[in-house]
Amino acid sequence: MRLGTQELLIVLAIAILIFGPAQLPKLSKIIGKSIRSFRAGISDEGEGG
Secondary structure: OOOOHHHHHHHHHHHHHHHOOOOHHHHHHHHHHHHHHHHHHHHHHHHHO
């Protein structure tokens, strides 16, 4: 399932309403680190198994 432009804009608008514009850079940094960690864990498990 792929997200279109409209869906991404809706998600972004909701995030701004919930967290406020000042918190979005911190939130995006945390999400980016989480995704990188998740991908690293997936690739480590695939190599070791």
